Amino acid sequence: MRFMILIKATKDSETGVLPSTELLSAMGKYNEELVKAGVLLAGEGLHPSAKGARVKFSGGKRTVVDGPFAETKELIAGFWLWQVKSKEEAIEWVKRCPDPMPGTESEIEIRQVFESEDFAPNDPTGELMEKERQLRELSESKGR
Amino acid sequence: MTASATQRAIDAIWRIESARLIAGLARLVRDVGLAEELAQDALVAALERWPESGIPDNPGAWLMGTAKHRAVDLFRRNKLLERKHEELGHELEAQQARSVPDLDAALDDDVGDDLLRLMFTACHPVLSTEARVALTLRLLGGLTTGEIARAFLVPEPTVAQRIVRAKRTLSEARVPFEVPRGAELEARLSSVLQVIYLVFNEGYSATAGEDWVRPALCEDALRLGRILAGLVPKEPEVHGLVALMELQASRLRARVGPSGEPVLLLDQNRGRWDQLLIRRGLAALERAEALGGARGPYTLQAALAACHARARTPAETDWVRIAALYEALSQLTPSPVVELNRAVAVSMAFGPAAGLELVDALLSERSLADYHLLPSVRGDLLAKLGRFDEARAEFERAASLTHNERERKLLLERARASVPPST
Numbered sequence: 001m002r003f004m005i006l007i008k009a010t011k012d013s014e015t016g017v018l019p020s021t022e023l024l025s026a027m028g029k030y031n032e033e034l035v036k037a038g039v040l041l042a043g044e045g046l047h048p049s050a051k052g053a054r055v056k057f058s059g060g061k062r063t064v065v066d067g068p069f070a071e072t073k074e075l076i077a078g079f080w081l082w083q084v085k086s087k088e089e090a091i092e093w094v095k096r097c098p099d100p101m102p103g104t105e106s107e108i109e110i111r112q113v114f115e116s117e118d119f120a121p122n123d124p125t126g127e128l129m130e131k132e133r134q135l136r137e138l139s140e141s142k143g144r
Numbered sequence: 145m146t147a148s149a150t151q152r153a154i155d156a157i158w159r160i161e162s163a164r165l166i167a168g169l170a171r172l173v174r175d176v177g178l179a180e181e182l183a184q185d186a187l188v189a190a191l192e193r194w195p196e197s198g199i200p201d202n203p204g205a206w207l208m209g210t211a212k213h214r215a216v217d218l219f220r221r222n223k224l225l226e227r228k229h230e231e232l233g234h235e236l237e238a239q240q241a242r243s244v245p246d247l248d249a250a251l252d253d254d255v256g257d258d259l260l261r262l263m264f265t266a267c268h269p270v271l272s273t274e275a276r277v278a279l280t281l282r283l284l285g286g287l288t289t290g291e292i293a294r295a296f297l298v299p300e301p302t303v304a305q306r307i308v309r310a311k312r313t314l315s316e317a318r319v320p321f322e323v324p325r326g327a328e329l330e331a332r333l334s335s336v337l338q339v340i341y342l343v344f345n346e347g348y349s350a351t352a353g354e355d356w357v358r359p360a361l362c363e364d365a366l367r368l369g370r371i372l373a374g375l376v377p378k379e380p381e382v383h384g385l386v387a388l389m390e391l392q393a394s395r396l397r398a399r400v401g402p403s404g405e406p407v408l409l410l411d412q413n414r415g416r417w418d419q420l421l422i423r424r425g426l427a428a429l430e431r432a433e434a435l436g437g438a439r440g441p442y443t444l445q446a447a448l449a450a451c452h453a454r455a456r457t458p459a460e461t462d463w464v465r466i467a468a469l470y471e472a473l474s475q476l477t478p479s480p481v482v483e484l485n486r487a488v489a490v491s492m493a494f495g496p497a498a499g500l501e502l503v504d505a506l507l508s509e510r511s512l513a514d515y516h517l518l519p520s521v522r523g524d525l526l527a528k529l530g531r532f533d534e535a536r537a538e539f540e541r542a543a544s545l546t547h548n549e550r551e552r553k554l555l556l557e558r559a560r561a562s563v564p565p566s567t
Contacts (some may be wrong), residue, residue, distance in 0.1 A: 038370030083363060088156035
């Protein structure tokens with residue numbers, strides 16, 4: 001299953017304070033570990049909300065609001081996309097993360113992504129599977 | 145934390161730490177089976193201790209420390225025995241003092257090489273294919289015997305037996321815990337790749353059981369492949385295999401229709417393809433090709449899958465390139481099924497007559513004598529050429545060969561429809 005790991009913003013990240021060299025190198029090591037464990041699918045850091053905008057929807061009207069946004073705790077400063085076996089595994093990986101915002105209180109949020117297990121179908125007779133097995137051999141080109 | 149929450153947390157920790165733990169211990173004791181037992185002992189200790197003491201801040205180090213203590217105890221005991229037998233008591237203490245710090249140093253080394261050694265050992269040719277698969281999932285995937293049994297739909301005791309026997313075989317054959325060198329590396333690496341792809345395929349098109357796709361098993365295989373790519377980043381075929389798996393996995397969602405029927409590639413809703421996996425797959429393919437692997441069997445298959453992934457609609461598919469890739473694959477790993485695939489690609493690229501020529505060349509192939517897809521493809525090409533009577537006969541023959549009711553109906557329908565268009 002996939003999880004999106006959201007690194008919450010802090011005052012520092014919102015004012016554009018860049019991570020220290022130490023933190024950058026610790027995060028680099030951590031990312032490398034995630035890659036080598038086959039867990040990391042994608043991830044990015046985000047600029048402060050001052051460079052962003054919001055589009056509000058209300059009764060068919062669209063209103064554009066420019067950043068920065070006030071409620072720092074609700075903002076995110078970066079994200080990862082991970083593939084792991086369970087929420088517990090995601091938690092264990094997050095616990096191994098270097099403190100993303102040293103010197104201040106910060107938070108990382110773990111959210112599950114919808115995905116393919118939801119529609120893995122049943123095949124009570126096993127027939128369809130056999131058909132699938134045979135079809136597979138040709139499915140790379142054209143079926144029939 | 146409740147007991148079951150702790151249990152789930154320990155499962156997760158095990159998933160993350162077990163391979164490195166076993167790999168590190170295996171280098172120490174030079175015996176994969178013994179290393180796994182030591183690691184299991186540490187896990188049991190954690191299961192006893194952590195529900196009460198809480199999970200330590202660095203659970204990996206705790207597990208390694210515990211396992212290491214047991215290894216040291218074991219070494220001391222063995223050494224004592226050895227001493228007794230040899231009646232050489234004098235040097236005992238000096239040796240112990242020397243051996244213990246060495247163990248510490250040995251275990252603090254980079255774990256990457258250990259993991260790689262573990263992969264090569266688990267996939268050693270001295271083991272049967274089933275044993276390689278079971279051992280790899282167990283030692284490197286961190287799966288329990290029960291999980292492996294469920295994944296491959298075999299009784300749990302069978303898997304347990306398989307693993308016990310595999311460990312004994314490795315030990316009796318004195319398989320060294322090492323990364324093979326030179327020419328041997330290639331052969332052994334291909335065994336590792338084969339095991340990973342086998343696990344993937346079992347998830348992608350299961351040979352038995354209730355679900356014909358088991359995404360969890362595909363994920364395990366992808367993870368093993370990505371780990372391997374991290375360990376040997378310069379081996380093109382490893383990236384080729386990862387590319388192939390990422391690209392195939394990108395279609396998992398689209399391969400099954402609402403009532404559970406398989407959906408052929410050209411009929412799939414491409415909106416349901418996983419674009420993230422496609423991007424990752426294409427990037428891995430580029431890496432494989434940049435490393436000079438363009439002619440490797442996995443990279444070639446990945447390149448084929450990439451042709452489909454790049455086409456936004458079936459009509460945009462680059463069939464000329466697919467036909468060329470099949471030809472290269474056919475030369476590298478000749479097989480009638482690859483040849484039949486090539487025929488289909490050629491017919492899409494250069495017209496049904498060109499495809500039919502290749503299919504006709506396969507008619508004498510004995511291994512395809514009862515293969516319903518041969519007359520099915522042939523019928524399709526004949527129908528496109530307007531040879532409806534022959535096409536009808538081929539569809540009927542295909543229908544009589546298939547064991548699948550749904551497919552038989554479809555083929556008989558096609559047979560009935562194989563008449564000249566009414567004017």
